Amino acid sequence: MARLTDYRVLTFDCYGTLIDWETGIWDALQPLIMGGGADPGVTRDAALSAFAKWEAHHEHASPGLRYPDLLARVHRSVAQSLGLGTSDALDAAFGASVPLWPAFPDTADALRALKRHYKLVILSNVHREGFAASNRKLGVAFDAVYTAEDIGSYKPADANFEYLLAHLKSDFGLERADILHTAQSLRHDHAPANRFGLANAWIDRQRLSRGGSWGATEKVETTPRTDFIFFSMGEMAAAVEAEGGSSGT
Numbered sequence: 001m002a003r004l005t006d007y008r009v010l011t012f013d014c015y016g017t018l019i020d021w022e023t024g025i026w027d028a029l030q031p032l033i034m035g036g037g038a039d040p041g042v043t044r045d046a047a048l049s050a051f052a053k054w055e056a057h058h059e060h061a062s063p064g065l066r067y068p069d070l071l072a073r074v075h076r077s078v079a080q081s082l083g084l085g086t087s088d089a090l091d092a093a094f095g096a097s098v099p100l101w102p103a104f105p106d107t108a109d110a111l112r113a114l115k116r117h118y119k120l121v122i123l124s125n126v127h128r129e130g131f132a133a134s135n136r137k138l139g140v141a142f143d144a145v146y147t148a149e150d151i152g153s154y155k156p157a158d159a160n161f162e163y164l165l166a167h168l169k170s171d172f173g174l175e176r177a178d179i180l181h182t183a184q185s186l187r188h189d190h191a192p193a194n195r196f197g198l199a200n201a202w203i204d205r206q207r208l209s210r211g212g213s214w215g216a217t218e219k220v221e222t223t224p225r226t227d228f229i230f231f232s233m234g235e236m237a238a239a240v241e242a243e244g245g246s247s248g249t
Helices: 021-028 044-061 067-081 088-095 107-115 128-135 158-172 186-195 233-243
Strands: 009-012 119-124 144-147 179-183 199-203 228-230
Touching (some): 009 158, 044 067, 067 088, 158 186, 179 186, 186 199, 199 233, 228 233
Parallel strands (some): 009 119, 009 179, 179 199, 199 228
C-alpha cells in the first residue's frame, strides 16, 4: 500500500483546496443577490450550484478566455438562471473578485509543514495575476505555478495534465510516480488524475465522502478513485509528519 512519503512532489489545485472559493464566490455574489436592498431569497446552495453549472459550461466553451473574463460571463449566466438583473459593472466586479477570496484557516500552516518534505506545485484554473494575489495568503513560495492562462485550457481538460507532466519532467526531472496530486474537486482534478494514472489525495472539505454538498463544483456521475482522503490540509500535513516526512526536496 502506498504511503504519503512515497512521493517527491505535491501538485495542488488551489481554489477549493487551499483557498475557500465557496465563501469567496458567495461573498462576491452579494451585490447581485442583494441588489436594491431586497433579498430575493436565493440560498447559498442554490447560488453555488448555479455557479458550478455555468463555470463548467463556460470553461468548456471558451478554453482560451482569461479567468476574470470567464467569471464575468459566469456571473451573467448565474444571474439569468436565478432570475436576477445584472449589469456589465456587476459582471466585471465578480470577474475581478479572485484576489478577495480567503484562504482556509489551516492552509498556510499546513503548506509550511509540507514544504519541509516535498516540492509544492500549483495547477490552477485561474490566471497568473489572480493566483499571485492568492499566493500572498498561502504562506509559502511554490516551486512552480502552472495556470490555465499558461496552458490555454481549463481543467479537467487533458491538456492541463499533459502540461503538468511535461513541465515537471523538464523543470525538475520528476516522473509520474513521484507525483501526488492533491485537490478538492472530483471533477476538475481527481477524474483527470485517474485518467493520467496519478496518485491522488482528496482534500474532501465538502465531506462528499460522507454525503456532503457539492457546493460550487459540478457533480460527476462516477466517483474517481482516490489513494488518500483528508478533510483538511491540516489533517494531511499531520499525517505526513506522523509518517516521518519525505526527502523529496
